[in-house]
Amino acid sequence: MSISFDAPSTPEDEVPRVMRIGEVAELTGTTPRTIRYYEEIGLLAGGTDRQLGKHRCYSHGDVERIQEIVRLKDLLGLSLEQLSQLLEAETARADIRREFQATDDPERQRELLLQSRGHIDTQLGLVRGRIAELSRLEADLSARAQRVRDRLEALS
Amino acid sequence: MSISFDAPSTPEDEVPRVMRIGEVAELTGTTPRTIRYYEEIGLLAGGTDRQLGKHRCYSHGDVERIQEIVRLKDLLGLSLEQLSQLLEAETARADIRREFQATDDPERQRELLLQSRGHIDTQLGLVRGRIAELSRLEADLSARAQRVRDRLEALS
DNA sequence: ACTGATCCTTACGTGAACGTCAGATTATCA
DNA sequence: TGATAATCTGACGTTCACGTAAGGATCAGT
Known part of the structure; x- marks a missing residue:
């Protein structure tokens, strides 16, 4: 909860903050488990560069992507499998x-x-x-x- | 597939035909199992008058009701539980x-x-x-x- | 260097919404 | 009055989309 005072009034963008899974989950209304699951089934990129055991890192763009996934899923009633295909180009x-x-x-x-x-x-x-x-x-x-x-x- | 010739050109309504579960399933794009399941969880009335073991009977109105259930479920993305509550008055x-x-x-x-x-x-x-x-x-x-x-x- | 919070992987558990199979029963039609 | 098709009632199986718990590692602040 302690916000760094070096980044005052964080305008939500501009500064490419690096976030971790818990924060991303809250911002997207999901859970860490869900995000890992999406990565597991190939719906999220799941950085090929991350070392096994290290923490996952997310950008603001990643948050937007997850929000869009949730939106499409809910509003179109698509399965995650269908979403994968629909977004495979975008992936x-x-x-x-x-x-x-x-x-x-x-x-x-x-x-x-x-x-x-x-x-x-x-x-x-x-x-x-x-x-x-x-x-x-x-x-x-x-x-x-x-x-x-x-x-x-x-x-x- | 053999249509009774006593009911010529069946105009889809007017004549209160009595249908059975298989026909209803086809008309609603579901399966017999699904219809029984909906009855089981109280989403469909499931005639209190039917004797155990006898075939279920459906009217054209029943078909419409099931079609509406499917529509609400798909388009609103509701669970059957939520649908039950939403339609409990209408039930x-x-x-x-x-x-x-x-x-x-x-x-x-x-x-x-x-x-x-x-x-x-x-x-x-x-x-x-x-x-x-x-x-x-x-x-x-x-x-x-x-x-x-x-x-x-x-x-x- | 330590510590608490968060995260990691692995793996088994869960609820919803049916699918599927077996064995018996009921309806329809010649 | 059979024969055939469709339906019946359990009951167990399955898929999806995660939940949850265990045991250990990582990260940020002091």
């Missing part, structure tokens, strides 16, 4: 960004961007499909509510 | 309708209708909340897609 996002910045070949950059776009569009499709289904459900429920209102009115 | 819907039609007391009728309205409104609240969350997600994804488009454009 290598760090790598992609690295390669993107490394290469000077505009053709290659274009290719990477197109890949990213396809990935996002897939997610958008799923989200919009979900919204459509829920809208139908809302319409059905509204109709029902209207019928009840009518009958209430007819009673007075 | 007695048949009883309510019966009482509604039986009584002449308009005050009682009004009460039953208000109850029904509250129930529907609760569901509507959940559905709209879900839609709101998904809309936020869609906005986030759209923003990301836009950024990628911009960079693609900047490349040409």
Whole structure:
């Protein structure tokens, strides 16, 4: 709980703080176990560089990624297996960004961007499909509510 | 597969056909086991009148109810336990309708209708909340897609 | 260097939501 | 009145997504 006074008023970003699993769990509304599990099944990168037994390190970007996973899982009702497939392209996002910045070949950059776009569009499709289904459900429920209102009115 | 020719062109309603569990399972995209399970945990009425060992009988209304259960479960991501609570008022819907039609007391009728309205409104609240969350997600994804488009454009 | 807090790995346990199988029973139709 | 298909009631098995506990190591502050 003791916050370092060397990093005053931590503006939540800018400073690339290094966090550990407990903190990440709290920030994402999960638990350490869950995060390790996601790493275990390949949903999270799980740094190939960490020595066995050492503590896991996370960045603010990692937190965002986990939050997105949780969001997609809950809102789309996907299994972790399905999420893995959906995000498998994005899993290598760090790598992609690295390669993107490394290469000077505009053709290659274009290719990477197109890949990213396809990935996002897939997610958008799923989200919009979900919204459509829920809208139908809302319409059905509204109709029902209207019928009840009518009958209430007819009673007075 | 052999359809009775006594019921020509079955218009899907009007005729109160009596169905058995296998047919209901197909119509609802579930399995007999699932339907029995739902009955077991009190999510479905499970006729108190059926004799032990006899086949279960279902009406078209039962099919609709099961379809709605599946829909709420999938789209809202609720557990069967939560669904039981959410629908517990509606579970007695048949009883309510019966009482509604039986009584002449308009005050009682009004009460039953208000109850029904509250129930529907609760569901509507959940559905709209879900839609709101998904809309936020869609906005986030759209923003990301836009950024990628911009960079693609900047490349040409 | 010590210490308390947090984290590590390993492994077994758990609840939800069914799947599956066996053996008996019930319904339908020729 | 059989024969065939579908259903019945247990009861145990399974998968997913973690929970939990044990025994030991790591890290931050003093």
